[in-house]
Amino acid sequence: xxxxxxxxxxxxxxxxxxxxxxxxxxxxxxxxxxxxxxxxxxxxxxxxxxxxxxxxxxxxxxxxxxxxxxxxxxxxxxxxxxxxxxxxxxxxxxxxxxxxxxxxxxxxxxxxxxxxxxxxxxxxxxxxxxxxxxxxxxxxxxxxxxxxxxxxxxxxxxxxxxxxxxxxxxxxxxxxxxxxxxxxxxxxxxxxxxxxxxxxxxxxxxxxxxxxxxxxxxxxxxxxxxxxxxxxxxxxxxxxxxxxxxxxxxxxxxxxxxxxxxxxxxxxxxxxxxxxxxxxxxxxxxxxxxxxxxxxxxxxxxxxxxxxxx
Amino acid sequence: xxxxxxxxxxxxxxxxxxxxxxxxxxxxxxxxxxxxxxxxxxxxxxxxxxxxxxxxxxxxxxxxxxxxxxxxxxxxxxxxxxxxxxxxxxxxxxxxxxxxxxxxxxxxxxxxxxxxxxxxxxxxxxxxxxxxxxxxxxxxxxxxxxxxxxxxxxxxxxxxxxxxxxxxxxxxxxxxxxxxxxxxxxxxxxxxxxxxxxxxxxxxxxxxxxxxxxxxxxxxxxxxxxxxxxxxxxxxxxxxxxxxxxxxxxxxxxxxxxxxxxxxxxxxxxxxxxxxxxxxxxxxxxxxxxxxxxxxxxxxxxxxxxxxxxxxxxxxxxxxxxxxxxxxxxxxxxxxxxxxxxxxxxxxxxxxxxxxxxxxxxxxxxxxxxx
Numbered sequence: 196x197x198x199x200x201x202x203x204x205x206x207x208x209x210x211x212x213x214x215x216x217x218x219x220x221x222x223x224x225x226x227x228x229x230x231x232x233x234x235x236x237x238x239x240x241x242x243x244x245x246x247x248x249x250x251x252x253x254x255x256x257x258x259x260x261x262x263x264x265x266x267x268x269x270x271x272x273x274x275x276x277x278x279x280x281x282x283x284x285x286x287x288x289x290x291x292x293x294x295x296x297x298x299x300x301x302x303x304x305x306x307x308x309x310x311x312x313x314x315x316x317x318x319x320x321x322x323x324x325x326x327x328x329x330x331x332x333x334x335x336x337x338x339x340x341x342x343x344x345x346x347x348x349x350x351x352x353x354x355x356x357x358x359x360x361x362x363x364x365x366x367x368x369x370x371x372x373x374x375x376x377x378x379x380x381x382x383x384x385x386x387x388x389x390x391x392x393x394x395x396x397x398x399x400x401x402x403x404x405x406x407x408x409x410x411x412x413x414x415x416x417x418x419x420x421x422x423x424x425x426x427x428x429x430x431x432x433x434x435x436x437x438x439x440x441x442x443x444x445x446x447x448x449x450x451x452x453x454x455x456x457x458x459x460x461x462x463x464x465x466x467x468x469x470x471x472x473x474x475x476x477x478x479x480x481x482x483x484x485x486x487x488x489x490x491x492x493x494x495x496x497x498x499x500x501x502x503x504x505x
Numbered sequence: 506x507x508x509x510x511x512x513x514x515x516x517x518x519x520x521x522x523x524x525x526x527x528x529x530x531x532x533x534x535x536x537x538x539x540x541x542x543x544x545x546x547x548x549x550x551x552x553x554x555x556x557x558x559x560x561x562x563x564x565x566x567x568x569x570x571x572x573x574x575x576x577x578x579x580x581x582x583x584x585x586x587x588x589x590x591x592x593x594x595x596x597x598x599x600x601x602x603x604x605x606x607x608x609x610x611x612x613x614x615x616x617x618x619x620x621x622x623x624x625x626x627x628x629x630x631x632x633x634x635x636x637x638x639x640x641x642x643x644x645x646x647x648x649x650x651x652x653x654x655x656x657x658x659x660x661x662x663x664x665x666x667x668x669x670x671x672x673x674x675x676x677x678x679x680x681x682x683x684x685x686x687x688x689x690x691x692x693x694x695x696x697x698x699x700x701x702x703x704x705x706x707x708x709x710x711x712x713x714x715x716x717x718x719x720x721x722x723x724x725x726x727x728x729x730x731x732x733x734x735x736x737x738x739x740x741x742x743x744x745x746x747x748x749x750x751x752x753x754x755x756x757x758x759x760x761x762x763x764x765x766x767x768x769x770x771x772x773x774x775x776x777x778x779x780x781x782x783x784x785x786x787x788x789x790x791x792x793x794x795x796x797x798x799x800x801x802x803x804x805x806x807x808x809x810x811x812x813x814x815x816x817x818x819x820x821x822x823x824x825x826x827x828x829x830x831x832x833x834x835x836x837x838x839x840x841x842x843x844x845x846x847x848x849x850x851x852x853x854x855x856x857x858x859x860x861x862x863x864x865x866x867x868x869x870x871x872x873x874x875x876x
Contacts, residue, residue: 275571332538342797346627387640388638390573390576428553
């Protein structure tokens with residue numbers, strides 16, 4: 196694994212296998228698409244503690260961000276409330292960050308379009324004492340092009356100018372073009388042209404986008420929302436496509452967390468008698484490419500998985 | 506409508522990618538970050554749920570609700586496909602027709618040139634990437650419905666030209682504008698990569714007078730690796746255009762070491778002669794380092810000259826060099842008497858010796874649109 200270049204990120208690179216913590220609860224979802232905030236808080240605290248080795252949640256989160264830093268919260272709001280990163284999860288994480296010395300005004304949730312925040316239930320977060328919600332369409336993109344071997348993109352100005360580090364908050368989904376969407380693919384929301392990157396199951400584009408230094412070096416933590424993954428007909432929400440799993444995944448290795456997420460997705464598909472993504476011709480090969488680029492571990496055997504229930 | 510003097514207007518037209526630098530033409534400008542207006546798109550079909558499939562180009566993007574296709578300018582809104590660029594060009598300029606280049610279409614005339622954001626390819630060497638690889642809200646644009654485009658073209662005694670980015674992605678706008686132009690007695694031309702489906706192309710061809718197609722390479726590998734596209738659909742489009750009777754010219758941008766081998770050029774010239782005919786002009790133009798290929802030097806003159814010689818040796822009758830003013834190969838020579846019937850230097854017309862479509866020296870018919 197390539198060591199992140201930022202000083203704060205460097206402290207979280209541990210020798211040995213990357214760790215992925217899977218936290219399960221039986222009571223996270225209480226009604227419709229609304230999640231129980233208390234349950235989420237417990238899951239966050241347990242997950243961060245297990246990931247970091249710290250007992251106290253504030254100390255745990257402080258392993259990934261430092262007081263006074265500006266922290267980006269990269270959500271996935273595209274599919275609206277039914278299949279977006281839960282606003283309750285972001286709210287609870289924001290509260291933890293505040294306890295760790297990151298004032299809400301220094302926390303910026305961002306995604307491609309401003310409208311996606313409204314559609315996914317973040318409208319109330321416009322209040323003064325909360326974190327900011329900014330669409331790349333508002334903030335714009337850098338003029339300078341970030342070159343990749345297979346393509347080129349302009350980077351979100353939120354990413355480049357407004358945050359020091361990023362917490363990746365993907366929602367786990369099957370994706371009809373890329374196979375799955377998780378932590379790596381969520382970073383398509385850091386560029387201006389994801390529409391150009393969906394050929395060939397997004398391979399090698401997902402991997403190459405994540406290898407852009409400005410993106411790679413700001414990754415601090417992944418909290419994957421797998422409370423209600425979309426297991427078929429994704430990435431948009433179709434009635435009946437979501438499956439309650441009540442899971443949150445924690446990691447610092449984006450490839451590893453996606454690899455574990457893929458396994459969860461496959462298990463949920465199996466329960467529905469759906470073919471595996473491989474058999475459906477949708478295995479997300481970009482995971483292997485990302486691993487080859489040194490972005491993380493794509494072999495399940497090479498990942499330390501810790502499972503918890505709260 | 507604010508009117509600039511013609512000279513004043515030209516002064517704003519220094520570069521084809523200077524988005525909306527002709528802004529004073531019309532009110533209704535919007536700056537980057539503005540929300541574009543959405544209009545119903547054509548050429549698509551519904552799939553299950555709210556998913557749709559675009560039928561405009563060979564990519565046939567399957568687009569989720571609230572998502573866009575590869576081009577970035579057509580969006581699925583609650584199961585209906587919308588175009589975000591109809592009537593909203595980001596570039597408006599008056600160019601010499603030679604800049605397109607169209608060499609056999611009214612030499613010395615002007616082209617009222619418009620473009621919107623977006624493209625259905627992503628060429629690593631794109632010369633206009635800042636608009637072609639942008640979404641509508643990423644660039645300044647102005648509201649300019651078809652009748653305003655036609656009015657502008659008439660004011661400058663120009664044809665309307667859809668160019669700079671990729672007209673196929675704003676085809677509804679191009680169709681409506683070309684139709685309005687035809688009704689007003691104004692000609693309409695298109696500069697395209699040719700990566701479109703036959704039916705939409707036939708629809709716009711009804712109202713076009715000339716088309717220039719960028720034949721970017723002649724291998725599938727080149728199109729896939731360098732353009733995120735395919736060669737075969739482009740070749741089909743070329744045949745559709747040729748059969749339509751609309752005047753056709755081709756450009757091959759010679760990218761050093763990528764698409765300029767003798768075998769590739771020769772194979773391409775043979776295909777052009779066999780499938781399109783020897784009278785279709787073929788331009789070999791110089792590449793300038795741009796976008797993802799800033800580390801590649803410009804095409805050497807010798808390469809352009811060599812490519813032109815290959816084309817002529819394969820029996821094509823009108824083969825040109827381009828983007829190098831003064832380089833041999835800019836003039837049109839009569840295939841019968843060998844005299845120069847159209848003399849050019851860069852985009853400047855220096856002499857025209859064609860009368861009623863015939864060589865002024867020997868009377869040989871020179872294919873093209875001359876009046």
